[in-house]
Amino acid sequence: MDADKMSDLHEEGKNAINAPMLPIGTDIHPEDTLLEENAERIMLDPTSRENLKFKDLLKVLIDWINSELEEERIIVKDLEEDCYDGQVLQKLFEKLSGRKLNVAEVTQSEIGQKQKLQTVLEAVNELLRPHGWTIEWSVDSIHSKNLVAIVYLLVALAMHFQAPIRLPEHVSVQVVVVKKREGILQTALVTKELTSTTEMMLGRFERDAFDTLLDHAPDKLNVVKTSLITFVNKHLNKLNLEVTELESQFADGVYLVLLMGLLEDYFVPLYNFFLTPENFEQKVHNVAFAFELMQDGGLKKPKARPEDVVNLNLKSTLRVLYNLFTNYKNSE
Known part of the structure; x- marks a missing residue:
């Protein structure tokens, strides 16, 4: 066995020892292993995707977006596929805030989509940050169709603008966090709380x-x-x-x-x-x-x-x- 192969094998063994066990059914995609040093990628654990309260939260958010954007003739069916390019998020933010954003209407290229997302998220963050929101989303996470980031963003908008919807309480999901440290992939399972109690969520605003x-x-x-x-x-x-x-x-x-x-x-x-x-x-x-x-x-x-x-x-x-x-x- 030559030295290169020996080194690869040694590296693989080290990874197997250092990486905690992933939940069954979690796929690490090839692109997840191509992380830069110290970079991380977050993926929704497949079991959480099937969680009934999480599914209910997705449905409430989708129905809310569709009712807000009815006049725009926009119909959202899938949050990952319909929100990643910034178009729906732009229209939703404009409707809720009454502000027109200076962005290109339709952008097919990845660069154009990310520029649009950048403008939309800057406006959102500028609005929410002073109210104590932790920004759990980014241009890259939304554009890479990270469902948890998209849901965090929509829940924050719904709560800030006091949407006439009832968000399911205590919705938590588990996410797999993949990090690269010294060339080694490390994985961990982390619980993310997407909603708390209605009273606490409304408590950010006036209790009536x-x-x-x-x-x-x-x-x-x-x-x-x-x-x-x-x-x-x-x-x-x-x-x-x-x-x-x-x-x-x-x-x-x-x-x-x-x-x-x-x-x-x-x-x-x-x-x-x-x-x-x-x-x-x-x-x-x-x-x-x-x-x-x-x-x-x-x-x-x-x-x-x-x-x-x-x-x-x-x-x-x-x-x-x-x-x-x-x-x-x-x-x-």
């Missing part, structure tokens, strides 16, 4: 009155409920309708739609919503339609998701009704 109310003063909750019931009935009584329970009676969206018509003094055509909704989707349609009417009336987009109201989430329902109360309490 209902967080405080439900956490610290449940006795005052009935007073608030009574005020809201009095308010909504003052208007719904005009149609001979009456609410006795806030949690359930707004869950199908019908009363919300009718209430908006009464508050804004117009007739809502019956073909716009389901007067007797028969399933979850029809109820969500009604609540979402009521939210649109609220925004048409100059109110901010509700913090709640239509799905949360349909699912009898009291805090979400209270937030929506309280928003109406503060805006219309003096209307006859």
Whole structure:
């Protein structure tokens, strides 16, 4: 055996001893072994990819992007394949921030894509860093379709802009970190927390009155409920309708739609919503339609998701009704 082969064999043996065991099913691709000295590459562990909470988080983010970019006729199906070139991220950031970025519209070349990503990420980082965000993404990680980096970025944007979505709580994934030290590949399995609790995630922003109310003063909750019931009935009584329970009676969206018509003094055509909704989707349609009417009336987009109201989430329902109360309490 010649000296070169002997040296290669020795190197291979050293690698096998020094590299911790990788999880079964983790593939180290050839490009991962071509790292520069002290460079590292992070890959999602295959078992985490199948994690149901992680899959749920991906779906929530994809649905959110698609609803934000509906007018752009952009449809995202796969975060890795659709976000790496910067096009979707540019449009999403522009929509959320109301700022137009100075970038080329469509870029096919890798250099052009990375330049676009650089501009988008600089704008994102400039916005988020002052709020204490740890920047867990980079031009290279996004462009190399690193799903964990893409998700970190989207979660940060969703939370910063208070997206009307509910991110699944406590989503963690395991990633394989491959580093090159003194010519030797070292691997380690690291847990990354993508989301914490809803309260902590919202805690980066103002906690609203209902967080405080439900956490610290449940006795005052009935007073608030009574005020809201009095308010909504003052208007719904005009149609001979009456609410006795806030949690359930707004869950199908019908009363919300009718209430908006009464508050804004117009007739809502019956073909716009389901007067007797028969399933979850029809109820969500009604609540979402009521939210649109609220925004048409100059109110901010509700913090709640239509799905949360349909699912009898009291805090979400209270937030929506309280928003109406503060805006219309003096209307006859």
